[in-house]
Amino acid sequence: MRTWGPLTAVCLGTFMLLLDVTIAIVALPDMARALDASLSDLQWVMDGYALALAALLLGVGAAADVLGRRRVHVAGVVLFAVASLLCGLASGPGMLVAARGLQGVGAAAMFATTLPLLGSVYQGRQRSVALGVWGAVSGAAAAVGPVVGGLLTAGPGWRWIFFVNLPVSVVSVWLTLRVVPESRGKLGRRVDWAGTVTFAAFAGAVTYGAVRAGSHGWTQTGTLVCFALAVVALVCFVVVERSVADPLIDPRLFLKPAFSGVMAGALAFNAAAFGVMAYTSIWLQTLLGMSPVRGGMVFLWLSLASFAVAAAGGRLLHGVPPRITIGGGLLLIGSGQFCMAVLDAGSTASALVPGLILVGAGTGLVAPGIAGAALAAVPPERAGMAGGAVNTFRQLGYALGIAVFGTVLTSHMQDSLPHDAAHALAGGGAGALGGVFSEHTLRSAFASGLNTAAVTAGLIAMIAGALVLTLVRTPGAAREAVTEPATATLTKEKAATRG
Structure with missing residues (x-):
């Protein structure tokens, strides 16, 4: 390869921003104790980051095409670093949640510019190698997040999961700044600010409504207002996207069954595979008494299975239709969640291992190919739009998964515990409840809630897997066209720039 410098620079940022999606999972109990945080606070520590990343990814990517991708990328890294410092210095849950949201803004600027920057530097076979390395780094970051988080939390403390950035x-x-050249998109493109604002409003309202439902109920007036606002924002977004010259997402793409199927798969993938992990981590540490390191190591089964399947699949599954790998992977993830829904008051971490291996195997099948499947489902001139959309739907799925599964967890726990006690237990407050309820009662309630959340995640994955298998019918020629994901769009952008 001509030089590893640009690839190293881009992969550093990618690894850092995706690591922070899951690195905080194992630190949640320590955060709750240090900051006196509630369950909803902990949910927003995870969701504030993922939601900002999902809501702004497409808009910031469009702005980068106009302002300069390297400039926006560097600005994103600087903002990410400042926000990380504020996270580490947080004196209360409100400050931590706000700083996590700011981190997500910086991460959106970084993530939206990674593939375009690589595409502007590398061509032909070099581009294929660069994209392969970038894909491996992306997969590794989210998978090893809980392990790294556990090591840092047990060592210098939870604040260092942010200071290390x-x-x-x-x-x-x-x-x-030293090795990556500046690049821009096609001349004359305008930033779709109205689309950015309306999509962010939709994502924020629907996620806030799901979190609020956990503490106030699904039919409470405030919760219903949130969902109504989400519907209004979504309608406004569609109207805006149909009228602007350079939309973030062309709504007509969803008329293509293959594109809709891939987007459904992307939304369900991150939700079903990773959305329950935060609550599982709280169970491992506060009910089973595991340290952050041991709790993080439990998820190593998922990481190892994901790495092994992704590595083997790259060689053995070449040419297999995307609907088989993605749909089959989602079915494996669903099966894994069902396997983990077997907990009771006497269960140990070993009960999770078979399910984690299955979820990891499914992740190893879905993650490498889902972006390519999105690109194959649209015309070449829409490749950049499709790539941004699939990443947006994945992060939005994770944010919604955290919110919905937390609500499912606490709702089921209230069958055996009072409302406030259920929320305190789910938020890591088992120690404070020990003098009021027996250990058996607490463990039984949490295990039962986790089972219901896992079954819900499993059903989501199964339905999405069936949709992908049914809807994603990509012709062979189209599959061949996406072996180098960013190529088509970037080549057209360069031609437009030169012309």
Whole structure:
């Protein structure tokens, strides 16, 4: 390869931003104790980041095409670093949640520019190698997040899961400015600010409504207002996208069954595979008494299975239709969640292992190919739009998964515990409840809630898997066209720029 410098710079930022999607999972009980955080606070620690990343990814990507991708990428890294410092210095849950949201804004600027920057530097076979390395780094980041989080939380403390970003950010900025050339999209493109605002309003309202439902109920007036606002924002978004010259997402793409199927799969994938992990981590540490390191190591089964299947699948499944790998992977994830829904008051972490292996195997099938399937489902000139959409739907799925499964968890726990006690237990407050309820009661309630959340996740994955198998019918020629994901769009952008 001509030089590893640009690839290293981009991968550093990608690894850092995707690591922070899951790195906080194992630190949640320590955060709750240190900051006196409630369950909804902990949900927003996870969701504030994922939601900002999902809501702004498409809009920031469009802005980067106009302002300069390297410039926006570097600005994103700097903002991410500042927000990480604020997270580490947080004196209360409100400050931590706000800083996590700011982190998500920076992450959106970084993530939206990664593939375009790589595409502007590497061509032909070099581009294929670069995209392969970038894909491996992306998969590794989310998978090892809980393990790294556990090591840092048990070592220097939970605040260091954020402080560790600072030196990495400095290296990333220096390397990007030194070796990555500036690039832009096609001339005359306008930023769709109205679309960005309406999509962010939709994502925020529907996620806030799901979180609120856990504490106030699904039929409470405030919850219904949130969902109504989400519907209004979504309608406004569709109207805007149909009228602007450069939409973030062309609504007509959803008339294509293959595109709709892939988007459904992307939304369900991150929700079903990772949405229950935060609550599982709280169960492992506060009910089973595991340390953050041991709790994080439990998820290593998922990571190892994902790595093994992704590595083997790249060689053995070449040429297999995307609907088989993605749909089959989602069915495996659903099966894994069903396997983990077997907990009771006497269960240990070993009960999770078969399910985690299945979820990891499914992840190893879905993650490498879902972006390529999205690109294959649209015309070449819409490849950039499709790539941004699939990443947006994945992060939105994770945010919604955290919210919905937390609500399912606490709702089922209220069958055996009072409302306030159920929320305190789900938020890591088992120690404080020990003098009021027996250990058996607490463990039984949490296990029962986790089972229901896992079954819900499993059903979501199964339905999405069936949709993908049914709807995603990509012709062979189209599949061949996406072996280098960013190529088509970037080539057209360069031609437009030169012309």
